[in-house]
Amino acid sequence: MFDQFDPAEDKMLQVIDNNGIVISKELMPDLSDEEMVKLYKDMLFVRTLDFMIVSYQRQGRVYTYPPNIGQEAIGVAAGAVLRHEDWLVPAFREMGAWLAKGVTMKEIFMFNMGFEEGLKFTEANHVLPFSVPIASQLIHGAGIGYAIKYQKKDEVAMAFVGDGGTSEGDFHEALNFAGVWKVPVIFVIQNNQYAISVPVKMQTASTNLAVKSVAYGIRGLKVDGNDIFAMLAAFRYAHEYARKEQQAVLIEAVTYRKGAHTTSDDPTKYRTTDEEKEWDKKDPLRRMKFFLEKKKLWSDAEEERVTGEYKKEIDRQFIETEETVQYPLEDVLKYTYAEMPQDLRDQQIEHEKFLQWKNARK
Amino acid sequence: MKAMNIVNAVNDALDIKLTEDKNVVVYGEDAGFEGGVFRVTEGLQKKHGVERVFDSPLAESGIAGTAVGMAAAGLRPVIEMQFCGFIYPAFNQIISHITRMHNRSRGNYKMSIVIRLPYGGGINALEHHSESMEAIFAHIPGLKVVVPSTPHDAKGLLISAIESDDPVLFLEPKRIYRAIKQEVSEEKFSVPIGKAKVLSQGTDVTVVAYGAMIREVQKAMVMAKEAGYSVELIDLRTIYPLDKETISASIKKTGRIVFVGEEPRSFGVGSEIMALANEEAFLHLEAPPKRVAAFDVIVPYPRGEHHYMITPDKIFYEIERTIKF
Numbered sequence: 221m222f223d224q225f226d227p228a229e230d231k232m233l234q235v236i237d238n239n240g241i242v243i244s245k246e247l248m249p250d251l252s253d254e255e256m257v258k259l260y261k262d263m264l265f266v267r268t269l270d271f272m273i274v275s276y277q278r279q280g281r282v283y284t285y286p287p288n289i290g291q292e293a294i295g296v297a298a299g300a301v302l303r304h305e306d307w308l309v310p311a312f313r314e315m316g317a318w319l320a321k322g323v324t325m326k327e328i329f330m331f332n333m334g335f336e337e338g339l340k341f342t343e344a345n346h347v348l349p350f351s352v353p354i355a356s357q358l359i360h361g362a363g364i365g366y367a368i369k370y371q372k373k374d375e376v377a378m379a380f381v382g383d384g385g386t387s388e389g390d391f392h393e394a395l396n397f398a399g400v401w402k403v404p405v406i407f408v409i410q411n412n413q414y415a416i417s418v419p420v421k422m423q424t425a426s427t428n429l430a431v432k433s434v435a436y437g438i439r440g441l442k443v444d445g446n447d448i449f450a451m452l453a454a455f456r457y458a459h460e461y462a463r464k465e466q467q468a469v470l471i472e473a474v475t476y477r478k479g480a481h482t483t484s485d486d487p488t489k490y491r492t493t494d495e496e497k498e499w500d501k502k503d504p505l506r507r508m509k510f511f512l513e514k515k516k517l518w519s520d521a522e523e524e525r526v527t528g529e530y531k532k533e534i535d536r537q538f539i540e541t542e543e544t545v546q547y548p549l550e551d552v553l554k555y556t557y558a559e560m561p562q563d564l565r566d567q568q569i570e571h572e573k574f575l576q577w578k579n580a581r582k
Numbered sequence: 583m584k585a586m587n588i589v590n591a592v593n594d595a596l597d598i599k600l601t602e603d604k605n606v607v608v609y610g611e612d613a614g615f616e617g618g619v620f621r622v623t624e625g626l627q628k629k630h631g632v633e634r635v636f637d638s639p640l641a642e643s644g645i646a647g648t649a650v651g652m653a654a655a656g657l658r659p660v661i662e663m664q665f666c667g668f669i670y671p672a673f674n675q676i677i678s679h680i681t682r683m684h685n686r687s688r689g690n691y692k693m694s695i696v697i698r699l700p701y702g703g704g705i706n707a708l709e710h711h712s713e714s715m716e717a718i719f720a721h722i723p724g725l726k727v728v729v730p731s732t733p734h735d736a737k738g739l740l741i742s743a744i745e746s747d748d749p750v751l752f753l754e755p756k757r758i759y760r761a762i763k764q765e766v767s768e769e770k771f772s773v774p775i776g777k778a779k780v781l782s783q784g785t786d787v788t789v790v791a792y793g794a795m796i797r798e799v800q801k802a803m804v805m806a807k808e809a810g811y812s813v814e815l816i817d818l819r820t821i822y823p824l825d826k827e828t829i830s831a832s833i834k835k836t837g838r839i840v841f842v843g844e845e846p847r848s849f850g851v852g853s854e855i856m857a858l859a860n861e862e863a864f865l866h867l868e869a870p871p872k873r874v875a876a877f878d879v880i881v882p883y884p885r886g887e888h889h890y891m892i893t894p895d896k897i898f899y900e901i902e903r904t905i906k907f
Contacts, residue, residue, distance in 0.1 A: 307655075340688040348654060349686045353678045359644055360679065363651020363659075370607065370633055370657070377651075389671075393644035400639055555685040556724050558692050558747035561776065561823030 221457045222439040227430035232442045232474065235449035238501045240510025242449075249452045257517050259300065259448055260508050261526060263292040266316045267505060268530040269325065270479075273332060276538065277483045282332040288315045290446070290478030293504035294410055296320070297451035298378060301459050307346040307368075309361040309379035311354075313410060313477075317378075321347045325534065329541040336555070337545070346375075355385035358394035358407060362468075365403025369466060376462045378406045384415025386432065387423045398468035399436035405468045406458045410445065412477035417490040430472035438468045445473030446504040476502065549575075583765040588758060591733035591766055592622050592698070595740035596660065598770050600630045603658065606744060608635045610645055610662025610698070619664055620700060620759055642668055646675035649695045650683060658694045658744060666701035666753075667710030680749045681724030693724075695749045696740070700756040702794050702844055704891050706884040713881055714793075714843070717850040719751045720822040726775055727821040729753040731796035733764040735819055738773030746775060755794035762797070778825035780832065784814035786905050787838040789897075790829060790855050792818040795842050801894035806901055813901060821851055829855065830862035837868035838904050844892055847875035869907035874900045 225231040237243050251259070270288045277285045288295065291313060299320025302308060308321050318328070322344035331338030331350070339349035351357035361379030368375045385391055386409060398405045409429050413420050426432060433440025439461070443454040451473060458469040476499040480487050500506070512518035553568050554560060586594065599606045608623060608630075614637035617624030627635040638645050642663060649659040663669040669676075676697070683691045703712035720727045726748050730736035736754070743750035781796070782803065791799045796817050803813050814832050818825070833839045839859045841852035852873035859871040874897055882890050 309651075336686060336688055339686055340690055348691070349683070351679075353674060356643075356647060356674060356678055359647025359675065360651035360654065362644070363648030363653075364655050365651070366648060367652045367655030367657050371655070390643055390647065390674075393639075393641045393647070396639055396641065397644045397648055555689055557726075558684055558689070561726075563823050563826065 221454075222441060225441055227428055227440045227442050227472070228434060230427045230442070232444055233450045233454055234444040234447055235453060236447055236507055236511055238507055240507050240512075240514060247450070247453050249449055249456060253515070253517055256512065259296060259452070260505070260512055260518060262296045262299070262316055262320070263448065263505050263508065264523070264526065265530055266292045266296060266319070268527055269328075269534055270315065272531065272534045272538070273328070274479070274483060277332075281542065282329070283334050284482045284484050285332050286312050286482045287479035288313055290499070290503065291410055291412055291475045292316055293448040293451050294408070294445045294473045294475060297448055297455050298408065300452060301455040302376075302378060304345050305373070305375045307348070307361070307364050307375060307377035309348045309357050309364065309377060310350050311357065311380040311382060311385070311410075312350045312352070313382070314380050318344075318347065321345070323347060325537050326541045329538055330545055333541070333545060335545055335547060337551070355381050355388035355390040355394070357381070358385070359390050359397065361405045361407065362394045362397040362401065362403060365398055365405040365468065366401055369401070369403050374463065376404045376406060376459055378408060380408045380410060382415060383409060383411040383413065383420045383429060384418065384423055385409070386429050395433070395436040395438065395468065395470060399438045402466050403468060404462035404466055406455070406462055407468065407470045409470070409472045410475055411472050412475050414477055414481070414487075414491070416481045416485060428472060430470055433470035438470060440470040440472070442472045442474065445475035446502045446507065448504060448508055478503070584768050585763045586733040586737070586766040587760045587763050588730070588733050588736045588754065589620060589622050589760055591737040592740055592754065593624065593626065594766070594768070595737045595744070596623065596626055597629070599741060599744045600626065600634060602770070605656060605658045606634070606660060607652065607657055608660045608662070609638045611640050611664050612637060613662045618662060620756060622698075622754070623662070642670075642672035643675050646672035646680060646697065650675065650679045650693065653693045653695050654683065654691045660696040660698060660744060662698045664700070665711045666699055666713045666715055669699060676719075676725070677722055681722050684748070685724060692747045693749045694747055696743045696752050697749070698752045698754060700754045700759075702755050702757050703881050703887060704757040704794065706887070709880075709883065712887070714845040714876070716753055716821055717845055720851060720854075724749065726750045726823065727753065728775055728819065729755065729793040729821060730819060731755065731758070731793050731817050732762060734766050735773050735779075737766055738771050739775065739819065741770060742772045742775050745772070750775065753793060757794040758797060773819065776820045776823045776825055778819055778828040779817045780814065780828065781817050782813060782815040784812040785836055786812045787840055787901055788814045788816060788829070788832040788836045789840045789842060789901065790816045790818060791842040792821065795844055795892060798892060798894050799842050799897055802897035802901060805894065805898040809902065811901065811905055824854065824858070826858055826862065829858060833859050833863040834866045837866050839867075839871045840900055840904050841871070841873045841875070842892060842897055843873070843875045845875055846878045847873055848878050850875060869904045872900055872904050
């Protein structure tokens with residue numbers, strides 16, 4: 221597959237076209253009808269959840285939020301490939317993968333409501349918390365890869381970054397370490413065309429982003445990130461390769477951030493509606509829906525029913541989270557160190573004395 | 583017991599931990615095959631294998647960042663930054679992840695990482711090879727900062743650091759790497775993090791110092807003794823968390839405090855000691871707390887360094903001024 225889609229020749233792996241018609245039959249991943257429907261439903265769930273969180277943000281019930289809309293296929297395909305024991309090193313826009321790994325909706329809500337508790341990932345195995353400093357998390361992926369190899373475990377790490385992140389030094393250090401150490405890490409670039417307002421052509425003079433793999437002696441693959449079958453095919457192949465060969469892989473998933481960078485951003489300032497409409501045709505859900513409808517596996521009625529159920533459940537859990545979350549003073553202090561220094565205890569005691577005084581004044 | 587210098591002692595501590603804990607790995611630039619530019623890790627690769635003691639690519643952010651991943655996956659990496667002046671590319675990984683991952687994951691991922699860092703001046707080195715920037719690191723929530731001044735403490739503190747579930751910046755006073763030999767037990771022992779040590783009891787003034795400055799203070803104390811002054815010397819050993827109890831008890835006893843450090847003076851470790859003296863022992867003070875530290879400048883090149891380094895006579899001068907205040 222790596223030779224067939226050599227990024228140096230700027231080839232892109234694609235399985236279905238914009239109308240959901242299979243254009244590369246031999247690359248179509250082996251999936252039952254139920255599995256196909258599940259993939260679609262997973263994407264639909266992410267889109268619904270994402271939409272709901274944006275509306276909660278507009279209502280002032282969560283803080284700044286980075287929407288996933290348009291990029292659902294990548295996270296969902298990653299989630300379908302990652303096993304319980306595999307590692308997920310997220311950036312912050314791969315919700316399908318978080319959910320598949322066991323991050324709960326309530327945790328996602330808590331995080332966006334302003335509680336670190338949402339990053340505890342109590343039911344998820346081997347998921348690092350979301351990373352804000354761009355690309356720095358990729359190096360953690362290389363380190364996890366080293367640990368996997370050293371401990372002789374059958375695990376793979378998958379680490380995410382955006383297109384802007386490929387300009388950071390840490391991107392290069394991560395690929396270089398993983399290349400030199402020969403460790404099972406899949407680096408995934410979600411090339412959604414923009415780093416906030418800066419288009420990808422201003423990030424690099426390279427033909428594409430996957431080709432950067434060549435410099436580090438690892439294999440690379442450019443994939444249509446809005447084609448769930450292509451993403452799944454690429455991830456399955458890369459996962460097998462990383463495990464068997466103990467090698468790192470770089471995957472560029474070409475996609476489009478249909479929404480804003482975060483809820484504080486206004487994309488109309490830096491891109492045209494013509495461009496947005498062009499990408500609407502490549503929307504990952506739209507394409508897969510065409511595909512499923514042709515196979516009589518999906519319908520508008522089904523979509524309406526399922527979306528309604530999702531919304532109801534999401535809202536139920538959101539309200540439950542709103543009603544139960546708390547942030548005691550203790551939580552501010554007790555996690556900075558595994559072993560809390562006495563001085564920090566003293567600072568807490570000092571502050572509690574102030575609080576006693578404050579309460580007594582009431 | 584065996585006669586060891588600080589280089590031997592650090593090597594011995596690493597050897598002991600590598601032997602007893604399979605999760606310990608040691609790496610950095612030149613740290614594997616060659617044993618580091620100061621030969622601190624010499625022989626460890628040969629004994630423990632190339633998978634456990636190894637050379638990393640030349641990238642400090644990569645070294646620190648991979649340690650985050652390794653620690654998350656259950657290892658206890660001991661990483662080497664070749665010189666204090668080379669640590670800055672790793673600063674983002676230290677301040678954004680090593681010191682935050684435990685908090686960010688609400689205790690889910692422990693960052694059992696030791697960053698070994700040769701630091702300090704007085705060795706006629708190139709630019710970026712003589713700095714004492716410990717205060718920058720002591721200011722970061724989530725990090726513990728340790729500085730031994732003797733072979734015994736170097737060994738015991740490093741063992742504690744490797745066993746700590748918190749990240750530890752382990753500063754090695756390279757100026758005295760080989761200057762002091764001491765009989766050190768070959769057995770495993772530890773020196774607790776967060777405990778200062780009263781090296782000499784005295785009644786007239788408390789001097790707080792650490793690392794390579796301890797030896798300079800001790801030379802000044804010979805002059806002080808001749809002048810009839812009784813100096814109490816405290817070796818901090820840990821900068822954060824600071825052993826406030828030991829320091830404030832001593833200030834209360836002597837009524838005077840002089841801090842000695844080779845760091846730039848402003849906003850430094852010394853400033854914290856001054857704050858401590860005022861907050862904890864204000865009514866016991868008989869003289870203004872005093873900092874003896876370096877100028878707020880870049881460490882000069884070798885031919886100018888004698889203007890910069892803190893010398894025993896300068897320390898004695900300030901001790902006497904404080905006592906005579």
